[in-house]
Amino acid sequence: MSKYRVLIDANDEKGLVYKVSTVFYNNDLNILSNSEFVDKENNKFFMRSEVDGDIEALELEKYLKEVLPSTSSIKVIEPKKKNIIIMATKEMHALGDILIRHESGELEANILCVISNYEDLGSLVEKFDIPFLSISHINLDRNEHEDKILECLSLYDNLDYIVLAKYMRILTPRFVETYSDKIINIHHSFLPAFIGANPYKQAYDRGVKIIGATSHFVNNNLDEGPIIAQEVIHVNHAYSWRDMQRSGKDVEKVVLSRALKLALEDRIFVYANKTVIF
Amino acid sequence: MSKYRVLIDANDEKGLVYKVSTVFYNNDLNILSNSEFVDKENNKFFMRSEVDGDIEALELEKYLKEVLPSTSSIKVIEPKKKNIIIMATKEMHALGDILIRHESGELEANILCVISNYEDLGSLVEKFDIPFLSISHINLDRNEHEDKILECLSLYDNLDYIVLAKYMRILTPRFVETYSDKIINIHHSFLPAFIGANPYKQAYDRGVKIIGATSHFVNNNLDEGPIIAQEVIHVNHAYSWRDMQRSGKDVEKVVLSRALKLALEDRIFVYANKTVIF
């Protein structure tokens, strides 16, 4: 008996649920959970099922391909630990939260290594027997620095996600395209408010009563990729922008870990610069 | 072309989604939305679909009955305004919120009448050209009072829901059983904390930092019916219990209206003293 996550992304048409459930039924699969969504505006159909039964993944995929429109995307995924690399700069909270979750065994992931443009986080990461690579950007232009990182990343051919746990440098289009829909960022703002530098200072100056954090996939336009998760906290006039920053850290780490969990459980579809999350 | 909400509640077994979607497919129905849930612990299957197509409701129900286990509950509902009666005592906020929603046309309901054990709310209700019945409990025992209300309710043979919008009297088992799973209450507490009288005073005495409200169906045990919706707000030491009560009203009306909306849209399954909500 094997367990699979089946992810289907298709142009909507009548009979899709019927066709998929017929394949499941004919192969004697048990449906553990099932979620569907139709975006009528874009005529798109999304489905995520958890099934178990006595069948090979490739076989199940083949049967689904036979009945579904040829333009469909069909994934049959066997649940197992995914491989992630974390990139960070100097702040400890988001990285530390992931490390503790990893250590406790709750994270469905292997952390291959942590990369930083500084050395500060090395002593924390190495406590957990995880490789730490400090790749300084000092005296390098953006491309030279990224070349070094990309070279390092290219050593891992089984990489599933790159997690930017407060990595404070902008990635070039070249970098982003290489890992399209695989880079998860935490932005310390309730996007799309306060795009860009020091959002807490911007929020303070604007006198907002709520601040937030946003986790999103990274695309070419900084801070504009598909949003995965958002959360907020209330603040008031007595908060300096540094108080907002301190309080914001608690939201940032929660939102990033929530987004990472969704990705590791194959719950996210990306399309039209948005996400469907089951 | 007709539009239906199909609600299925069955003992779980392999092939249920297949069987239902086959009926939909064979009758050329279009699935607008689809939600399923399997409670593995209790081996129960729940499904709610919105479909449209060229078929009679009774016909669709018949086809579903033919393929589903005989113990299943199958409802094919044509969306239309439901008939509700509101019961209240003296407070205006929860009732007022429903009246405004009704007046604005956003409520999928006809308000047949409002019943109160006092006369205070009459002038508000009558502004909206809705019948107001004051049935005083003074000098009556509980059964005599309820007899009068039940007699009044019995005039409406098409009643879908009774909404207790801060009706401050306890209903007898006889009353509740007559309208089983049809009475929606708002309890001014985050159940199951502070069951019983004056929950805000109890919450104040306990020094809680959060208060809440719970909307639930009413069953025989006061405050213990299936929960439909809950919401909370933060409070602090500076709140007297009357401040909590005042702030709590805003939560109460929001939660009750949310629960009512779920009921009117046929989104609630009740089983095992709990709800499944799609």
Added chain:
Amino acid sequence: MSKYRVLIDANDEKGLVYKVSTVFYNNDLNILSNSEFVDKENNKFFMRSEVDGDIEALELEKYLKEVLPSTSSIKVIEPKKKNIIIMATKEMHALGDILIRHESGELEANILCVISNYEDLGSLVEKFDIPFLSISHINLDRNEHEDKILECLSLYDNLDYIVLAKYMRILTPRFVETYSDKIINIHHSFLPAFIGANPYKQAYDRGVKIIGATSHFVNNNLDEGPIIAQEVIHVNHAYSWRDMQRSGKDVEKVVLSRALKLALEDRIFVYANKTVIF
């Protein structure tokens, strides 16, 4: 015995609390509540006290003026119902919420009249025996239309606040300056995200997971006045922008009523395009 709200807004210097509390003590006043805030960045001091005692408001104000720096703003306010005018367009939810609160007696305000650029809301407002003025903008340019409204407003010399309960037209600088810090707006967005037209459509297109509403004073730059209150709700991919709009209404009315309450209780200081709220 009289009860006063004392509001002091001064340049910060040592001894301000001492000086104010000395005046209170020497005049045998009882402090019921007391809030202070120092904005160190701008060197500003804010204080709001509720006191009671046997003294005239003007006398108390005089004593405070004698001890405080001449640049201070000092207000001694006797709590009483404030006079408000509500402006709306066609939507009923925010206006309806205020009308019900007013009817129930919880609002510390007299509603002098409701003004709309359409006639739709007339039947609702008149139920509550409140004057309704429909001042159409059809065939008028912006200034001509505002002339008519300003003429109408000028009849009320005791106006404390104008509440824009989803009034969907932009006010000119002339209008805003006439009622500086007296116009309370509800913006159907979590400002400063989605400034401008149809924020729900903007939020939908961006794929956000949280939407919100912001109440603020109106100044010359649309949507950029000092923020009084904000609130949010979670949404997901299944929300169309119309669903967001429908759900957003519940947040809008809550936030506007919360802001209005703060204003009516004299809890808001405005400075540097921000608010201090006690």
Added chain:
Amino acid sequence: MSKYRVLIDANDEKGLVYKVSTVFYNNDLNILSNSEFVDKENNKFFMRSEVDGDIEALELEKYLKEVLPSTSSIKVIEPKKKNIIIMATKEMHALGDILIRHESGELEANILCVISNYEDLGSLVEKFDIPFLSISHINLDRNEHEDKILECLSLYDNLDYIVLAKYMRILTPRFVETYSDKIINIHHSFLPAFIGANPYKQAYDRGVKIIGATSHFVNNNLDEGPIIAQEVIHVNHAYSWRDMQRSGKDVEKVVLSRALKLALEDRIFVYANKTVIF
């Protein structure tokens, strides 16, 4: 120049603010922040001020004692790192969150040691060069076990707080009284709902739509001490009780760290089994 936190807890009477601020003024102290609260029901006055100036703590305390009623509690505290001991059992999330905050330098505390009744957490704690003491309860009765822990605690004469980071054993009255108002617990429930064993199972069985966590001081009655902080998250029918438990962990750690921060910053007054928090 020294900086102090001044905490005053007195029976309410006219002139308290005047008297305190006179002492501050006469000693040329600068008020950085100031919070007061009067509980009228219990006739209690609470005040917390942050001041700086050129004075000794004992001197300032003496001056305040001279002017305030003899029944008042007066504390003049110089901000510095407090000494804490953490007790845990097997779960890593709450402990891990505190360890990361400590490592990042954001916690105003020295962690003297971590005590557990199992050995599981040892490898985590020792990564951070913090002493780990495993004191097993196996084959010991409750008093014998506590004797061992108390003996260990008694070695630290400068202990400020004991943090129960999911320590899953009940403490005896003897233990609790020894460290009255010094033991901070996280209860994995929205107290007072679901007191006792396995609150998540209880919450699941009741079908709640919101779960929460409560941090409180421990007193003799388990789960009934003064509440410091509470937080909640929404759940739905699809959550098993183990899902609730998993999601609950994120709330638990946030609430415990928030409560600990309040304690370390001397922001909590305890009275009448409640807290006043500034």
